[in-house]
Amino acid sequence: MEKSKSLVDRLNAVNEYEQQPIPNNKLKGWRSFLGTYAGEHTAGTEFVIGPLFVAHGASAIDLVTGLLIGNILAVLSWAFLTAKIAVKTRVTLYYLLEKIAGKKFTLIYNLVNAGLFCFLAGSMIAVAATAVGIPFDMAMPQLTDVYPNSMGWVITVFVVGAITTLIAMLGFDQVSKFAMVASPWMIMIFIAAALAVLPRLGVTEIGSFWSVAESTIWTGVPLDGQSKFGFWHIMFFAWFCNMAMHIGMADLSLLRYAKKWEQGFSSATGVFLGHFIAWIASGILYSLFLIESKGSLTFAPGPIAYSAVGAAGAICVVIAGWTTANPTLYRAGLAIQSINPKWKTWKVTLFVGLFTTIAACFPALVMRLLEFVALYGLILMPVGAVIFIDVYLLEKLGLKSNYAEVKGVKLNWAVAITWVITLSLCVLINKLFGVEIFFLGLPGWFIAVVVYVLASKLIQKK
Amino acid sequence: MKLLLKIISFIGLGLCIVPAILVFGEHMEASTCKQLMFLGTIMWFATAPSWMIKKEVPSDD
Numbered sequence: 001m002e003k004s005k006s007l008v009d010r011l012n013a014v015n016e017y018e019q020q021p022i023p024n025n026k027l028k029g030w031r032s033f034l035g036t037y038a039g040e041h042t043a044g045t046e047f048v049i050g051p052l053f054v055a056h057g058a059s060a061i062d063l064v065t066g067l068l069i070g071n072i073l074a075v076l077s078w079a080f081l082t083a084k085i086a087v088k089t090r091v092t093l094y095y096l097l098e099k100i101a102g103k104k105f106t107l108i109y110n111l112v113n114a115g116l117f118c119f120l121a122g123s124m125i126a127v128a129a130t131a132v133g134i135p136f137d138m139a140m141p142q143l144t145d146v147y148p149n150s151m152g153w154v155i156t157v158f159v160v161g162a163i164t165t166l167i168a169m170l171g172f173d174q175v176s177k178f179a180m181v182a183s184p185w186m187i188m189i190f191i192a193a194a195l196a197v198l199p200r201l202g203v204t205e206i207g208s209f210w211s212v213a214e215s216t217i218w219t220g221v222p223l224d225g226q227s228k229f230g231f232w233h234i235m236f237f238a239w240f241c242n243m244a245m246h247i248g249m250a251d252l253s254l255l256r257y258a259k260k261w262e263q264g265f266s267s268a269t270g271v272f273l274g275h276f277i278a279w280i281a282s283g284i285l286y287s288l289f290l291i292e293s294k295g296s297l298t299f300a301p302g303p304i305a306y307s308a309v310g311a312a313g314a315i316c317v318v319i320a321g322w323t324t325a326n327p328t329l330y331r332a333g334l335a336i337q338s339i340n341p342k343w344k345t346w347k348v349t350l351f352v353g354l355f356t357t358i359a360a361c362f363p364a365l366v367m368r369l370l371e372f373v374a375l376y377g378l379i380l381m382p383v384g385a386v387i388f389i390d391v392y393l394l395e396k397l398g399l400k401s402n403y404a405e406v407k408g409v410k411l412n413w414a415v416a417i418t419w420v421i422t423l424s425l426c427v428l429i430n431k432l433f434g435v436e437i438f439f440l441g442l443p444g445w446f447i448a449v450v451v452y453v454l455a456s457k458l459i460q461k462k
Numbered sequence: 463m464k465l466l467l468k469i470i471s472f473i474g475l476g477l478c479i480v481p482a483i484l485v486f487g488e489h490m491e492a493s494t495c496k497q498l499m500f501l502g503t504i505m506w507f508a509t510a511p512s513w514m515i516k517k518e519v520p521s522d523d
Contacts, residue, residue, distance in 0.1 A: 177511070185475060185506050192478055192479045193482070195483055195485070196482040203486075309482065
């Protein structure tokens with residue numbers, strides 16, 4: 001039945017209930033959310049983030065405690081912020097944003113989102129390319145690389161990018177189904193790879209793990225040219241790496257199907273499998289690589305996983321990268337298509353795929369993934385703050401919520417001003433006080449709240 | 463048939479984790495583990511789509 005659907009039908013299916021609240025008989029239970037979150041958060045990025053913590057000199061105790069607390073805060077954000085609003089409004093982020101901020105703002109937001117999606121997909125194409133290049137003895141990128149280091153790398157990235165783009169153009173349904181099938185297997189491979197290499201690190205019984213973890217795996221010493229990560233870096237990164245989804249409210253689209261807001265807690269499966277076990281596992285693999293390569297600066301998840309568990313590891317890197325890149329590319333295409341719905345989806349996706357593949361040629365996209373992920377969340381965060389205030393506070397202050405819809409305007413300047421001022425002040429805090437990007441989300445959220453309330457008062461008085 | 467496919471899938475998934483546990487306990491060579499994990503991978507992907515995709519988006523309603 002699904003196979004016979006045209007692309008237009010599939011696109012229509014994606015937009016189901018986008019312009020209206022979800023009917024009661026379409027709501028989903030716990031099992032659906034537990035599975036979705038577990039699958040979504042064990043992805044290609046996990047092969048990069050865990051090793052980058054090692055490269056940034058995280059200590060074992062900082063890593064474990066930082067991840068535990070950060071992940072708990074992320075789950076609480078999903079439940080108390082996103083899920084509560086999702087259940088209250090039962091519409092997508094885009095529809096809610098259109099009512100609050102207007103069509104013009106939503107268009108700009110979509111474009112920014114699309115650009116960020118492209119870079120994220122690009123980094124995953126690059127990750128997959130490191131595994132595809134193994135049989136060809138391709139020169140792998142280095143931790144300090146910004147530009148492509150060989151023609152072989154560029155060709156491999158283009159091959160992976162072309163296949164990813166082609167599939168995004170033709171078979172999104174099949175990819176999402178394949179990703180669902182791959183998810184439990186990927187989690188197994190992550191855990192198995194880490195377990196299988198532990199004896200090579202000197203761990204032969206569970207009791208000796210912690211001492212090896214402290215002395216050999218997460219030593220607390222950053223690699224040359226890498227900044228030092230402490231507890232706060234890890235905690236804030238774990239909390240904010242999906243900031244766009246929880247505090248930024250992108251997951252309203254998913255959680256609006258929840259029967260009750262408590263189902264937001266099902267995000268725990270995603271963060272504790274993907275952002276705890278998988279990050280720790282990939283960190284262990286990278287640590288072993290560093291020891292056996294005598295501190296090589298090569299940074300290539302493909303060969304690292306292949307060395308640990310053979311072909312299954314390399315396949316896991318390709319599938320993880322590909323299943324993350326593909327839907328991301330597709331979403332970027334849809335976001336750009338919103339500028340002009342008459343544009344053919346396949347043409348937009350082709351253009352987005354080409355742009356993404358060119359970006360993927362630059363290894364800096366992978367090597368600076370931590371900073372990029374933090375930036376991604378930060379850029380989209382003010383919109384989440386606006387939605388939170390609009391839903392809970394504005395009417396209590398005697399102001400109108402859903403202002404753009406009520407007044408019939410295409411651009412609610414209060415939202416635009418909030419976005420620009422919040423991000424400008426975050427840049428200022430970063431430049432003047434040296435506050436790193438990983439920490440800016442928290443003050444940024446409060447800035448956005450204050451600016452939106454003041455701007456709304458000013459604009460709605462006119 | 464569906465039950466058989468499920469059993470093969472879960473044996474495949476088991477082959478992706480159990481050998482690694484045995485390597486950790488120094489009861490198995492790493493090379494054998496790699497071969498078994500590859501076999502498990504093939505078993506999983508050859509069988510799991512047939513029963514997992516049909517049960518897509520399970521509803522608790």
